[in-house]
Amino acid sequence: MKENITIKQIAQESNVSMATVSRYLNGTVTVSDEKRQQIEAVIAKYNFTPNTNARSLSLGRTMTLGIVIPDISNPYFYSLFLEIQKEATLNGYTILLYNTSFQQNRKEPEEEEYFQKLIQYRVDGVLVLGGQIDLASPSPSYLQALNRLGDSLPVVVMGHPIPESPCHFLDPENGSGVTTLFHYLYSLGHRNIAFIGGNAGVRITETRLAAYKKLLDLHRLDSQPDLVVLTDYYSQDGYQAALSLMEKSCPFTAVIAANDNVAIGAIRAFGDKGFSVPYDISIASCDHFSAGEYSIPRVTGIARDTYLLGRLLIDTLLQNIRGTSEDISIDFSSSLWEGESCRTLGK
Amino acid sequence: MKENITIKQIAQESNVSMATVSRYLNGTVTVSDEKRQQIEAVIAKYNFTPNTNARSLSLGRTMTLGIVIPDISNPYFYSLFLEIQKEATLNGYTILLYNTSFQQNRKEPEEEEYFQKLIQYRVDGVLVLGGQIDLASPSPSYLQALNRLGDSLPVVVMGHPIPESPCHFLDPENGSGVTTLFHYLYSLGHRNIAFIGGNAGVRITETRLAAYKKLLDLHRLDSQPDLVVLTDYYSQDGYQAALSLMEKSCPFTAVIAANDNVAIGAIRAFGDKGFSVPYDISIASCDHFSAGEYSIPRVTGIARDTYLLGRLLIDTLLQNIRGTSEDISIDFSSSLWEGESCRTLGK
DNA sequence: CTGAAAGCGCTTACAG
DNA sequence: CTGAAAGCGCTTACAG
Numbered sequence: 001m002k003e004n005i006t007i008k009q010i011a012q013e014s015n016v017s018m019a020t021v022s023r024y025l026n027g028t029v030t031v032s033d034e035k036r037q038q039i040e041a042v043i044a045k046y047n048f049t050p051n052t053n054a055r056s057l058s059l060g061r062t063m064t065l066g067i068v069i070p071d072i073s074n075p076y077f078y079s080l081f082l083e084i085q086k087e088a089t090l091n092g093y094t095i096l097l098y099n100t101s102f103q104q105n106r107k108e109p110e111e112e113e114y115f116q117k118l119i120q121y122r123v124d125g126v127l128v129l130g131g132q133i134d135l136a137s138p139s140p141s142y143l144q145a146l147n148r149l150g151d152s153l154p155v156v157v158m159g160h161p162i163p164e165s166p167c168h169f170l171d172p173e174n175g176s177g178v179t180t181l182f183h184y185l186y187s188l189g190h191r192n193i194a195f196i197g198g199n200a201g202v203r204i205t206e207t208r209l210a211a212y213k214k215l216l217d218l219h220r221l222d223s224q225p226d227l228v229v230l231t232d233y234y235s236q237d238g239y240q241a242a243l244s245l246m247e248k249s250c251p252f253t254a255v256i257a258a259n260d261n262v263a264i265g266a267i268r269a270f271g272d273k274g275f276s277v278p279y280d281i282s283i284a285s286c287d288h289f290s291a292g293e294y295s296i297p298r299v300t301g302i303a304r305d306t307y308l309l310g311r312l313l314i315d316t317l318l319q320n321i322r323g324t325s326e327d328i329s330i331d332f333s334s335s336l337w338e339g340e341s342c343r344t345l346g347k
Numbered sequence: 348m349k350e351n352i353t354i355k356q357i358a359q360e361s362n363v364s365m366a367t368v369s370r371y372l373n374g375t376v377t378v379s380d381e382k383r384q385q386i387e388a389v390i391a392k393y394n395f396t397p398n399t400n401a402r403s404l405s406l407g408r409t410m411t412l413g414i415v416i417p418d419i420s421n422p423y424f425y426s427l428f429l430e431i432q433k434e435a436t437l438n439g440y441t442i443l444l445y446n447t448s449f450q451q452n453r454k455e456p457e458e459e460e461y462f463q464k465l466i467q468y469r470v471d472g473v474l475v476l477g478g479q480i481d482l483a484s485p486s487p488s489y490l491q492a493l494n495r496l497g498d499s500l501p502v503v504v505m506g507h508p509i510p511e512s513p514c515h516f517l518d519p520e521n522g523s524g525v526t527t528l529f530h531y532l533y534s535l536g537h538r539n540i541a542f543i544g545g546n547a548g549v550r551i552t553e554t555r556l557a558a559y560k561k562l563l564d565l566h567r568l569d570s571q572p573d574l575v576v577l578t579d580y581y582s583q584d585g586y587q588a589a590l591s592l593m594e595k596s597c598p599f600t601a602v603i604a605a606n607d608n609v610a611i612g613a614i615r616a617f618g619d620k621g622f623s624v625p626y627d628i629s630i631a632s633c634d635h636f637s638a639g640e641y642s643i644p645r646v647t648g649i650a651r652d653t654y655l656l657g658r659l660l661i662d663t664l665l666q667n668i669r670g671t672s673e674d675i676s677i678d679f680s681s682s683l684w685e686g687e688s689c690r691t692l693g694k
Numbered sequence: 695c696t697g698a699a700a701g702c703g704c705t706t707a708c709a710g
Numbered sequence: 711c712t713g714a715a716a717g718c719g720c721t722t723a724c725a726g
Contacts, residue, residue: 001513002498004469006703017713022705032711047495052467053409054703057400058718064443073429078420085446094464096411097444099432117441120399122351148394151349166348235641268641294582294615296643353719364697369721379695401719405702 005046014038025050056122065093065317066118066126068111070134072099074233075289076259076306080129080158083310091318096123100131112145118153125154125321127313128167133159136203154320156313160203168320172309172332173204177286177302178211180336181256184300186219189345190254190282194227196241196266197258205230205258208286212256226250233258238265246273252281253345259287263299263341282342298339304332352393361385372397403469412440412664413465413473415458417481419446421580422636423606423653427476427505430657438665443470447478459492465500472501472668474660475514480506483550501667503660507550515667519656519679520551524649525558527683528603528631531647533566536692537601537629541574543588543613544605552577552605555633559603573597580605585612593620599628600692606634610646610688629689645686651679 007025011018016035024031024039031039042048056062065088069077088095098114111131118126126149132142143162149155150166161169185193195212198205209228216223226248231237238257242265245252257263263285267277277283277297285292285301292299309332354372358365363382371378371386378386389395403409412435416424435442445461458478465473473496479489490509496502497513508516532540542559545552556575563570573595578584585604589612592599604610610632614624624630624644632639632648639646656679 001500004466004499004703007705008703018704019706019713019715020711023712026705028706030711035712047498049463049466049499051404051469051703053400053404053469054718055705056718057398057404057703057720058705060718062400072419073422073425075420078425082420082446082448085444086448089445094468095444097432097442099429101429101433116396119351119396121441122398122400151394152351152396153348235637239641264641268643268645271643290582291638294586294611296615296618298615351719354721355719365720366697366699366722367695370696373721375722377695382696398719401702402721403702404704404719405721407702 002047004051005048007048007050010039010042010046010048014042061124062122063093064096064121064123066096066098066114066121066123067129068098068100068114068118068126068131069129070100070131072097075261075291076287077129079306080310080313083307084127084314087311087314087318093124096121112142115145115149119149123153125156125317127317128155128157128159129313130158133157133162134202134204136201136206138162154317156317156320158309158313168316170313170316172304173207176211177334178208178256179215180302180334181284181286182212182215184336185254185256185282185284185342186215188254188282188342191219191221192224192227192250192252192254194229194245194252194255196229196231196245196255197233197238197262198230199232200230208258224250227252231262233261235261235265235268238262238267239269240265242266242269243273246270246275254282254284254342257283257285257301260285260289260292260295260299260301263301264291264295267295267297267299267341278341278343282345284342288337292337292339295339297341299341300339301337302334303337304334308332349394351398352395354395354397357386357389357393357395361389408471409469410440411443411468411470413443413445413461413468413470414476415445415447415461415465415473415478416476417447417478419444422608422638423634424476426653427657427660430654431474431661434658434661434665440471443468459489462492462496466496470500472503472664474664475502475504475506476660477505480504480509481549481551483548483553485509501664503664503667505656505660515663517660517663519651520554524633524681525555525603526562527649527681528633529559529562531683532601532603532629532631532689533562535601535629535689538566538568539571539574539597539599539601541576541592541599541602543576543578543592543602544580544585544609545577546579547577555605571597574599578609580608582608582612582615585609585614586616587612589613589616590620593617593622601629601631601689604630604632604648607632607636607639607642607646607648610648611638611642614642614644614646614688625688625690629692631689635684639684639686642686644688646688647686648684649681650684651681655679 007018007021011021023029072078100110132138147165155167157167157169160171229241229244231241263283285299288301288303354365354368358368370376419425447457479485494512502514504514504516507518560570576588576591578588610630632646635648635650
């Protein structure tokens, strides 16, 4: 392991001052040809790489961005992440990533610890993509930690705004997905519609559930508690939820799933019990992923433009860092992606 | 945005020296009760958070680890990542993540730039998970950059060893997967077996292809160039590859796919053309993901223990950092996960 | 147990 | 265009 050379040694060996080497490296001021060549020679000789740490210390910025994300393995989050990382890199930033594996039912002080770490690392800005902020009621200690973070750094949070917080909020939550799906299934003749996936206590789940119940009400349909099974967001959860629906003896012909993973798991479970989608049961998803385009059947669901959302998030953060923040809120119109998982009832 | 207080100001306001504050913070030496209380009060008052940057500079280590990864959205890589991040966090490290979106056919100096950045950031160690190292012949400039990285920092590379490199290598490559799958399909009576997915020029693809051809040879079967379609690793690639197989008029009854995503895409394409898996065509995957457990049909494939591999990678890196490196190579035995995508021919 | 001081490796007014 | 020097915010021998 070769020791790293410092600017000081470069300066000595090329007979110039540290200041000149620094200026050469940063290109802030023109350096005379003669000195430049000497410096370049010595840098090449030792393969010198300046220490960003020291630079950050004297400059007061680190050119790093912190991202706190619940689950990088979730398609929704990694598509956001990929776009964010791309833009960040283009702007010269490096990303400190904290994957919190946040789960509703597990007590994790992790997020709060990570917020603290990000302050310690003096990142230039932070993006909080979901996590405890998604709960209907985040804990006081979490809110305090988040506010403290926002007090110290530019912070953009993807989630429901907290009043009086120093953070900036972008809320992509879209309860209307359920409305679209419900209308769609209703128009196909379905009247017994189940709802699966999504954790209780999570804001978006509560919003969707409220929409679901309201729609039942408006259509003068009975609300059947047995047709609602809340779980997590993965295929295995959809699988379990579907099994659970079948165990209860409440009839249904259609299912609204929290996302494509849940839908795919449910389809698999129905299949295992001898029911076919869409012939026996129709299913639609609140959150369309690319996985749903290759499944059998393809899953009909609400498609959101995650890339644009990711770009909006990082742009907003960069603007905050530069102090040119403008609070724009644009509408992320979602659209229905029609697969093959729904059919007209009785046809 | 509140300005960050420094140790110096804490020291002044609590009537002790900076040294004492520092010692209190690090718990290196016991500080008298009296002074401790004063310090604690002032720290609480200002919500002081020490600057890791300055700390790193004087300590000579940053408690950060760099990870260079081709595609975090790939299940193989994110399961590695999740395990690595978990262990890293437990050991107090924060991760700088560079997702290179590495693609074989796109010229990207990105990886080399990232190596350079990691040196600049003086991370304590680097994990390189695939990328250009996976090519059958990585470019000279890449190898030079990688060696330079290894010269400056402890580096663990997941990939085929480069002779005389200062980096440490862990090679999980397992060409035997193809052998297992081939034997399996052969034993079910299949004789016309296609091979799809995986980029040409990528080492593991070449290895698998070589194994595939050797097995054809050993079984005295004709090698049909039309039955080999190399593409990328995603569902859309499997879809295209399957379409391409069907267009050619070379008969086949079974397909070996590079991974579950490719297999799922292929199953979808066969379905779209009226062929059913496994009734008309059997398909098996070299790399089993959890997605293959919920697809219709479930995909039979080679399961690898990604979590253990991730743990081995991070453990090896941490040992290198601590200077207690021992070059263990353990065998990652893989096993056949039996889904429903293969059946006995003609039965 | 505690303080004064030097040092980590850069940057940047200030003066020439 | 260039240099000497102070400063960024911490840590840690050294001396008490």
